[in-house]
Structures are given as C-alpha cells and as structure tokens.
Amino acid sequence: MEQLLPKPTVEKLWNDSIPLKNFHIFHNRRSIALAMDEGGWAVDRSQMDSLLVENAQSRGVEFLSPAKAKLTACDSHRRSVEVIVDGAAQTLRAKVIIIACGLGNQAAGPFEQFQSTSAQNSRLGVEAVFDTFPADYRSGDLAMAIGSHGYVGLTHIGNDRLHVAAALDRATLQNLGPQAAVDQMIQQAGAPGLPQSNVTWRGTPPLTAGAASIAEDQVFVIGDAAGYVEPFTGEGLRWALENGVGVAPFVIAAADRWQPQIAEDYRLWYRRTIAARQKLCRRLSHGLKRAPVRWVAHQALRLRPALADSIIKQLNS
Ligand SMILES: Cc1cc2nc3c(=O)[nH]c(=O)nc-3n(C[C@H](O)[C@H](O)[C@H](O)COP(=O)(O)OP(=O)(O)OC[C@H]3O[C@@H](n4cnc5c(N)ncnc54)[C@H](O)[C@@H]3O)c2cc1C
Numbered sequence: 001m002e003q004l005l006p007k008p009t010v011e012k013l014w015n016d017s018i019p020l021k022n023f024h025i026f027h028n029r030r031s032i033a034l035a036m037d038e039g040g041w042a043v044d045r046s047q048m049d050s051l052l053v054e055n056a057q058s059r060g061v062e063f064l065s066p067a068k069a070k071l072t073a074c075d076s077h078r079r080s081v082e083v084i085v086d087g088a089a090q091t092l093r094a095k096v097i098i099i100a101c102g103l104g105n106q107a108a109g110p111f112e113q114f115q116s117t118s119a120q121n122s123r124l125g126v127e128a129v130f131d132t133f134p135a136d137y138r139s140g141d142l143a144m145a146i147g148s149h150g151y152v153g154l155t156h157i158g159n160d161r162l163h164v165a166a167a168l169d170r171a172t173l174q175n176l177g178p179q180a181a182v183d184q185m186i187q188q189a190g191a192p193g194l195p196q197s198n199v200t201w202r203g204t205p206p207l208t209a210g211a212a213s214i215a216e217d218q219v220f221v222i223g224d225a226a227g228y229v230e231p232f233t234g235e236g237l238r239w240a241l242e243n244g245v246g247v248a249p250f251v252i253a254a255a256d257r258w259q260p261q262i263a264e265d266y267r268l269w270y271r272r273t274i275a276a277r278q279k280l281c282r283r284l285s286h287g288l289k290r291a292p293v294r295w296v297a298h299q300a301l302r303l304r305p306a307l308a309d310s311i312i313k314q315l316n317s
Pocket of ligand 1: 104126127202224234235
C-alpha cells in the first residue's frame, strides 16, 4: 500500500534543513576543519523538488509527470516538442523551448548541438543516504574525504540521516563497486567509517559534460544539460537554480521576437557567471587527481585556512 507522506511546506523544508558551518577535509590520515562563512544548507532534495513544482504550478505552469519530452522540429516561428505521457504521444508547439533535462541526453532529440557530450576520463558520481548519522561526524560539517581515486562528501541531513556523494574514477568504480570504492577512499583519507547498513547506491552519468550549443533558434539549454563539472562542495543545485533564474529575461525577449543576438547575449551571460565558476571547480578537481598537488593543497590550507573560505566563496558567489 502506498505510504502517505506529509505534504512538504517551505517551513518544513527550512526546519529539516541544516546550515553548513564547517568544511572538514580528510586527506592522508590528517584532517583540517575550516569555517565556512556562507556555507549553504543541507536540504532534503525530494522536499525541495516538490516545493519547486508546487510553486511553478501555483503560477500557471502545467506539470506533466511522468513524461518524456523530445525536441522534434522547427519552422520559421515555432519549435515542436513531442511529449509522451502514459504511452500517448502529443506534439506541443512553442515560441521558445528550454532544455533542462539534467545530465541525460534524450530531450535534445536529433539536434546534436544541444546534446551533452562527456569529457574523456570524466569521473562518475555515486550517491546514497544512510538512515543513521554516525557520532564521529559532526552536524553542520561538510566533510570531504580525498583519496587517490576520487573524493567523497558526507553531510548530515534531516531526520538524522547521512548523505554521501562521491566522484570516482571509472576503473575504480567498475572494479570495486560503489560501497567498497567509497569505503576505500574514506579509509585512505582517515575519515570515520560509514554506518554498517545496506543502502541503495545511485549512479550518475559522467560528471564533466556539456552541450556544444546552449542557445540557438529559439532553444535555450540550462542547468546540468548546458554544462556540468565534477562538483567540489556541492555546487550543482546552486548553479542550476541560478541558471533557471538567469535565463528568464532572455526567454521573455525571445518569446517577444527571436533574434540571434539573444542567443549571443545568453551565451555571454552564461560564460561570465556559471561557466566562470565551473572553470575554478574543474581546476580544483583536476588538481586533486595528482598526489603532489593534493599534498601541496593540504599544506597550504593548514597554513592559510582563509584560502579555503575564499575558494568556496568564489565557487558559490
Ligand atoms: C548522485 C548525485 C548527487 C548530487 N549531490 C549534490 C549535492 O550534494 N549538492 C548539489 O548542489 N548538487 C548535487 N548534485 C547535482 C545536482 O543534483 C544537479 O546539478 C542539479 O540537480 C541540476 O539540476 P537540473 O535541473 O539541471 O537537472 P536535474 O535536477 O537532473 O533535473 C532534470 C530533470 O529532467 C528530467 N528529464 C530528463 N530527460 C527528460 C526527458 N527527455 N523528458 C522529460 N523529463 C526529462 C529528469 O528526470 C529530471 O527530473 C548531485 C547530483 C547527483 C546525480
């Protein structure tokens, strides 16, 4: 029988959310705890998603779920999208289309320029939520264990659970599987172990990917579908939300009258805001793949903890 869950409210989301105050790095059996001035919040993703949908619906958005959408054609005035709901296909036509399909690729249909392609050697992500929060971790910490084949972030989330998300080299993940690969990184780093319970691990497509074109002919691509890099302190949601808000003026202008300059302006805005922060993230995770860089970074942060705060602020500013 389907369990009836309490309806999410904004108050409940905030009550269940936990402010992040420290960035606690574990590496090579040593650890540093760095204060985060504007550390963000650990939120329950399903609650937040439900509230976003509800909010959109209250403003007139029609939400079809589950649905599969695919860009199909364009003529001089309208773009077409095929939407399949309950096995029945319908074609919707609109002046402007926004592709926001995450790291998946099917929404772009045959339009290769909007499809996301992954970078060579990109790491893969895995995620799990444990029902217990180990006493050795601290609430309000974003703990990060850095190993030789990736890194794993651990956070206390509502209802005393532990959220674990890792970026891992493909070969390690294939050889060991998610649980053993994450355990190995945690051990190498000297971080407290995971709770002894069975969890379901969720995998992701390659974590560094991007579309060749993020705006063209009345189509905009946003969020992970536009571009994503291996996250460092959990920036993905922030970038996706910022992109959703940021694309609005361009969409409004395009719905009024499409001009190629609108695409040009959006690309420029995206480069200056989201892509600029992703570039820093990419450099950090690329650097951390090399042992000497990891060692130097660790020493630098021990001597100058303010460095981390400045980096986190730049990533999330
Ligand atoms: C395992 C994992 C852990 C993460 N942990 C964090 C974290 O701790 N902090 C953080 O900030 N970020 C995290 N992220 C990243 C964050 O989830 C994403 O950056 C963010 O959700 C991107 O938002 P989006 O709207 O672009 O895509 P998504 O949130 O992926 O949304 C895309 C939606 O489109 C739907 N869709 C796809 N194709 C179609 C189609 N053809 N038709 C209809 N619908 C379609 C999908 O089902 C999905 O609902 C994590 C990601 C993963 C995968």
